Amino acid sequence: MRKIDYHLHTYFSADSQANPEQHILKAIEQQLEEICFTDHNDFIDGWRLQDIDSYLKELFALKEKYKDQIKVKVGIEIGIDMLAQEQSNNYAKQYPFDFVIGSIHTIDLQDITQPSYFENMTKDEAHARYFQAMKDCVTYIDNFDVLGHLDYARRYGPYEDKTINYEIHQPIIDEIFKILISKGKGIEVNLSGIRQFGQSLPGYNQLKRYYDLGGRIITIGTDSHDSQYVGMHVDKAIEMLTEIGFEDITTFTQRQKD
Ligand SMILES: [Zn+2]
Ligand SMILES: [Zn+2]
Structure with missing residues (x-):
């Protein structure tokens, strides 16, 4: 299985200072075959990608500079959100991207990383709302290739035990998987969770569930906002995916599967 890192942020994202060239050098050192830059564009203040022209110009120049050493995509x-349905659908079409992650960072354009989002909701209610928003987005928004960090909501909320109760939420997660599979879209193994609490987003059981339902399109991403994390735990993800039965990871060029 090829070693890739398909989720990288740089100083073009509001929450990163990382230099993209440093990411590439780290990826070469980590012997990755391929990487993809995926800076943020969400549809709330402070999270839009500010300078798309410089973003494309700088990254395509780096792709060319390092083409004999590593594949750079x-x-x-994109922060997909039903209150920005049209923008979520149209944004990526305007630019020559190789690959698009669709992620739920906001619900009804409210930032779900903020404690205020969770006011007056039990954890199970908050998670039910999160998965319902995700189901709506994957149903009505098409312009992305893989769904980002399936169980991202587990990081947030003022709950002592932040884990997701999959017994309650499995039916809607299964529906989400089936919609993605029927649309020819995939999911990612997001490794930021391993760094933070020892488990990828999603973890083994949900990856296996996705596979058992017929899901084969899968990418691996560290979600690095700092070059020191590029490629970290990719081997672990490959081990897990191989054990489940996946034969390869998926890579993209100009929005088409390679
Ligand atoms: Zn994200
Ligand atoms: Zn990210």
């Missing part, structure tokens, strides 16, 4: 991570 240029993508984007």
Whole structure:
């Protein structure tokens, strides 16, 4: 299985200072075959990608500079949201991206990383709302290739035990998987969770569930906002995916599967 890192942020994202060339050098050192830059574009204040022209110009120049050492792709991570349905659908079409991650960072254009989002909701209610928003987005928004960090909501909320109760939420997660599979879209193994609490987003059981339902399109991403994390735990993800039965990871060029 090929070693890739398909989720990287740089100083073009509001929450990163990382230099994209440093990411590439780290990826070469880590012997990755391929990487994809996926800076943020969300549809709330402070999270839009500010300078798309410089983003494309700088990253395509780096792709060319390092082409004999590593495959570099240029993508984007879009914050999909039903209150920005049209923009979520149209944004990526305007630019020559190789790959698009669709992620739920906001619900009804409210930032779900903020504690205020969770006011007056139990954890199970908050998670039910999160998965319902995700189901709506994957149903009505088409312009992305893989769904980002399936169980991202587990990081947030004022709950002592932040874990997701999959017994309650499995039916809607299964529906989400089936919609993605029927649309020819995939999911990612997001490794930021391993760094933070020892488990990828999603973890083994949900990856296996996706596979058992017929899901084969899968990418691996560290979600690095700092070059020191590029490629970290990719081997672990490959081990897990191989054990489940996946034969390869998926890569993209100009929005088409390679
Ligand atoms: Zn994200
Ligand atoms: Zn990200």
